[in-house]
Amino acid sequence: MTSVQDVVAVLEGAGFEPLSKPLTVAGTEFDFEAAARGTNTSHDLVLVATDQVPPVRLQRLVVGLARSLDLAASRRPLSLVLVGEIAAASRIELERYARVLPIASTAPDVAEIEEAVAVLLPLKLPRAVLVHGSDPVNEVMAALGPVKATSDHIALIRAAADGAEAVREALRRYANEGAGWTDETGNENE
Structure with missing residues (x-):
């Protein structure tokens, strides 16, 4: 399983629905490595990309998608899970259009993925312990x-x-x- 598939699996486990490739918004196709949309409590549109995509191409894809979402009057927040290294200048540019959730490792384990996308995942609360008091x-x-x-x-x-x-x-x-x-x-x- 690739790192992109691992990210999608973690998102699916949290109730996100994987979207087919290429992602189509307002009649325009966007070729991200993967995408998923939130269901239930999360409304995020989550994009997944690796450092194998040239930074300029990734920026153009994200900017174009953000504009298409605006044209479609979408209210979905845009999040980008980026697997691998990214230059600070590129990240700053991407953050103008999407919440960037970086994963530094090119082969992250599930714990690293969960940590990076924690803001998208439901909180895991400890089980309540019933205490029977006295009268x-x-x-x-x-x-x-x-x-x-x-x-x-x-x-x-x-x-x-x-x-x-x-x-x-x-x-x-x-x-x-x-x-x-x-x-x-x-x-x-x-």
């Missing part, structure tokens, strides 16, 4: 310290599981009971 009431009581918990304290803490409004209601009832008010008496003063 929240016990945790809150432990945080409060050596306070003798009454049934009223526990009722307020349990109301928290139903949200802020449930806590307000439980606290209102607790305060009304302490003042000797009933709901009917309390509503008259509101």
Whole structure:
């Protein structure tokens, strides 16, 4: 498998769709070594080229493609994966039209390719670990310290599981009971 095929394989693994050669945009053909377009979350149009393509030809291809995409009113960002060495001046010129993702090695392994195209790949997040805690009431009581918990304290803490409004209601009832008010008496003063 060639380095271009390896790059395309990594992109395919990330959900990109390989495009047939030559790439045709707005009726014009562009002979890149490979191309792929993003699906799902990525909308990039990714071009793959090696240092075997003369820099002037590569620049003309990228500029022409960028102009054709503009004419076609495409909103796809253009990325160029470049396998092999490139002169700084050539890279600067290419970066005017596309995001350049260089791979210095002419025979990169999968890790090198993934590192170079990481901006195009979905993030790999660590698997979530489920932790079963203890009873929240016990945790809150432990945080409060050596306070003798009454049934009223526990009722307020349990109301928290139903949200802020449930806590307000439980606290209102607790305060009304302490003042000797009933709901009917309390509503008259509101």
